Amino acid sequence: MNVHSAAGTGRSTPAAEVLARHPAVAEVVIVDEPGTLGGHARIVPDRETARTLSRSVVLEAADRLGGLAWHEPADTIRVAGLNRGETDFLYREIFVEGAYFRHGITLPRAPVVLDVGANIGMFSLRAGLAAPGARVIAVEPVAELAAAVRLNAELHGLDVTVLQTALGRKQGETSFTFYPHNSVMSGRYADAAQDAEVLRGYLLTGDDAGAQGAGEDPGGDGRSRSLDRLVGDRLAARPRRVPVTTLGNVIRDHGLTRVDLLKIDVEKAESEVLAGLDEETWERVEQVVVEVHDIEGRLQEVLGTLRDRGFDVTHDQDPRLALTPCHNVYARRPRAGVGAPPAPVFDGVPTLRRLEGELRELLARALPSAPPPGRWTAVPHLGPAPGAPAPAAPASPAPAAVAPERVAVLARAWTDLFGADALRSGADFFELGGDSLTAVRLLARVEDELGPDALTPDLIFTDGTFAGLAAALGSGRPAEEAPRP
Incomplete structure (x- = not known):
């Protein structure tokens, strides 16, 4: 395994040396990044101990993802969706x-x-x-x-x-009707009204039903409108x-x-x-x-x-x-015959989120006073030769500088839903436990203060980070014109 320095001096940093001890890490560098405490850890996954993660970054580098993105619905699996x-x-x-x-x-x-x-x-x-x-x-x-x-x-x-x-x-x-925002309902016999009724029924009895009460309307004109918007957005059709x-x-x-x-x-x-x-x-x-x-x-x-x-x-x-x-x-x-459900077998370290968690623990034990990297990225190679500084990724947008009062509305709603600890630029809506009805509540809160169409429902499902939503909302433009990261 190789360790590279962010300073370009050829000397490794203590934090990078610790990260390099992990068997799933082939190479690692920590680079300074404005606004990111602890820097940006760029990791080359080991081809044997992190086979799936290693393959995924190679496929992405070869432009195989197209319009897809890597998702990690659990620590054990990475998929394109x-x-x-x-x-x-x-x-x-x-x-x-x-x-x-x-x-x-x-x-x-x-x-x-x-x-x-x-x-x-x-x-x-x-x-x-x-x-x-x-x-x-x-x-x-x-x-x-x-x-x-x-x-x-x-x-x-x-x-x-x-x-x-x-x-x-x-x-x-x-x-054939393709619903790109709700592809599981795509089909030969799509019916807009019928499909909307099915989707609304699922949203009202789905994973968030406990928060609302199974089968109950989300309540309030604002939430009802937001639910209708979410259903309509999910069922935008492409015949x-x-x-x-x-x-x-x-x-x-x-x-x-x-x-x-x-x-x-x-x-x-x-x-x-x-x-x-x-x-x-x-x-x-x-x-x-x-x-x-x-x-x-x-x-x-x-x-x-x-x-x-x-x-x-x-x-x-x-x-x-x-x-x-x-x-x-x-x-x-x-x-x-009858049998027990077969159990899937996964790689040792199949996802970036699992690797990040293990590396954070490793660093906390070895260097308890050192802040962990604030950003983690898996890459097929480090790019610059050892001793040369690695290129820093583009900094996240700073929407508050554009329209701080609009972003403040999102921040209040986000904090009420997920807690104050979740108010950070890289916080992800779904990783925090958000789902469709949580999206309805978030949309309703934002639109109650900023008006209809302040935030497009689709953005929550495509770039559900606080920074991504804040960038769109902070632009002050209609949702359909907001830039997509």
């Missing part, structure tokens, strides 16, 4: 709550898995990380999401084939045309003699997907988990289809979706 809020939701649903591994659904060794409606590939990762030798076919018609699946599979070294297509009862082409093939064709074209688990989450198109299986290909499917939108008797229709094909079937509904028509159906062939 469209926005932080959705990534956190998908991780919680799939990894923490095990939504697709209930009622005896499990995976054998070296399974074959079909992930239909893959989104950014969170379920593909869950299956691949839990079952060594897994072969995953991920089906995702949205180009931006399919790109995320490919990148995440490469990042984690998994065998995932990505098919950029929709599935239906026959081949062809179809209209497009996508190709369609059948599930039977996918199974035959890829030579799948068996499908150990078929997962389907296609937003009201589940019956169409199942209709694309014929007698021969149905027999190759061992287990099915499908999200069903119970509209016009669709739940009973899907349950009947699976029972008629010889599956043992059950279903449930997440309590947070009680105000929506969404149910999960679980089906197993009797020969498949």
Whole structure:
């Protein structure tokens, strides 16, 4: 491991020497940065002990992210996603709550898995990380999401084939509605009013329900307006045309003699997907988990289809979706047996947030009087040769110098929601425990004092740091004109 000096003298600093002791650190430099107490730690992750983190910075340096960003919904996993809020939701649903591994659904060794409606590939990762030798076919018609699946599979070294297509009862082409700010609701049968009702229902019974009371309106005209704005923003649509093939064709074209688990989450198109299986290909499917939108008797229709094909079937509904028509159906062939949910296996130090936490502890033990770096960045290499000063990153904007009275409104609302300790430029809305209803309360507080459209809801989900929100708010311009970092 190598230690470099910020001063360009060739002598390492005591803090950098301590950080370099960590086995996940290949190289490190701490550079001075205006306004950042303790400086900026630039770290090259070790290729062996921090494989995922190391791969991610190499991929980013090669411009592979495109319009995606790295998200770390937990200390154990780093993924590419469209926005932080959705990534956190998908991780919680799939990894923490095990939504697709209930009622005896499990995976054998070296399974074959079909992930239909893959989104950014969170379920593909869950299956691949839990079952060594897994072969995953991920089906995702949205180009931006399919790109995320490919990148995440490469990042984690998994065998995932990505098919950029929709599935239906026959081949062809179809209209498709993509919601870039709420991609999990994108689909062939999008309906603006219906989808808004479902999303509003989820927000009122979701993870923040305890703060409001399950099923209750957020209260007050301001909050109700902010909720409506948040729903409208999340469902800004981009219509497009996508190709369609059948599930039977996918199974035959890829030579799948068996499908150990078929997962389907296609937003009201589940019956169409199942209709694309014929007698021969149905027999190759061992287990099915499908999200069903119970509209016009669709739940009973899907349950009947699976029972008629010889599956043992059950279903449930997440309590947070009680105000929506969404149910999960679980089906197993009797020969498949019942097993415990498989546990995913992660790298030793897979995320920057975990590495930062361990390095802070290491530094506190070794140099208790030294302030830790105020900023931490993982990079593929340090750039300048040893002994030369590393380039400092651009300083964060100082919105208070532009419109301090507007930023003060945000600061008061932020402090009331998260506490005084959270009032710092790098504090992240989601890392502090914020969610959709917290966003509603934040928007309502800001708009009550500064007027409608003072802050765009989308910004909370794309750059949810206090500095990012303050920069947009402090500009004094309408939200839609505010600069995006």
